[in-house]
Amino acid sequence: MKKFISSRAAMTPRRTLDVIIRGVRSRLYREFKGRAASMGVKVGEALQEAIARWLEETSPLPLAMSNQNQLAYAKMRPEISRKYHGKYAAVYDGGKLIASQSFEDLADKLKELEVKRAVVCHVGVDESGEGGEWLWGSIER
Amino acid sequence: MAVGFYRTLECADYDVGSQPERPAVDVTIFGPITGKERSFEAAIDTGFSGFILVPHETYDALSELEVPASEFLSYSTVTGPVTLRRARVVALTLGKKFETFIECPLAGTMKFLLGRRILREFNVALLGLERRSCTLEASNHRT
Numbered sequence: 001m002k003k004f005i006s007s008r009a010a011m012t013p014r015r016t017l018d019v020i021i022r023g024v025r026s027r028l029y030r031e032f033k034g035r036a037a038s039m040g041v042k043v044g045e046a047l048q049e050a051i052a053r054w055l056e057e058t059s060p061l062p063l064a065m066s067n068q069n070q071l072a073y074a075k076m077r078p079e080i081s082r083k084y085h086g087k088y089a090a091v092y093d094g095g096k097l098i099a100s101q102s103f104e105d106l107a108d109k110l111k112e113l114e115v116k117r118a119v120v121c122h123v124g125v126d127e128s129g130e131g132g133e134w135l136w137g138s139i140e141r
Numbered sequence: 142m143a144v145g146f147y148r149t150l151e152c153a154d155y156d157v158g159s160q161p162e163r164p165a166v167d168v169t170i171f172g173p174i175t176g177k178e179r180s181f182e183a184a185i186d187t188g189f190s191g192f193i194l195v196p197h198e199t200y201d202a203l204s205e206l207e208v209p210a211s212e213f214l215s216y217s218t219v220t221g222p223v224t225l226r227r228a229r230v231v232a233l234t235l236g237k238k239f240e241t242f243i244e245c246p247l248a249g250t251m252k253f254l255l256g257r258r259i260l261r262e263f264n265v266a267l268l269g270l271e272r273r274s275c276t277l278e279a280s281n282h283r284t
Contacts, residue, residue: 001238107206111175117206117207118205128258130214135189
């Protein structure tokens, strides 16, 4: 089935950019770098994970994050990113995980399992780009 | 100047319940797991850069496969950024069936809107004087 879900950069790895951050406390950074090294993780990867967790913790979406599948996905995301890159992964029943090569196959598997709701991610693939604008087309007299 | 020819595939009347009338199309959304479906008329909204905006009740019914909250998209509005929940669905509109997303804000009463991430995949003509919108197919003939 055709997908109308993407920008022209569809189905490509997530876009990245280089960032310079000034004024980081040296002790904090050394500890961070040392911890990352001891865990065998690159500093950039550890920093991205820290940023992602901070964004979730300060999320303006309390309703969404009160969803058990969303909470479970947030906890499992590092593992999902490592193990299922390029696949479709679904978290259901508050922490169960299933993955598949295609979206159709994943939906079939979830149907077999009689799952009604899940959080689904195409791991490591930027399908939608960034947001954009909403010029209030739905507002009228 | 090159002239292109287009063949009309399908037309839909404008929503005359709005004043002035607004272009709208019929949309059917299917839940990807259960196949549960909902049909509605969505306004063609070139000011919305997202996918298919739906009211809460429709979102709750069809959001069987929601994307992670970290992948919800934020849109700039006149009153500041608004983040929309987003769920994977199958949609049928303008003669095509495809995978896409429905979106819905956390609060507020919403209408059905077809945004530019969908519209970019179609040739749509707005025939204002006739109060109808038509999908077009490019003909091979060019002069």
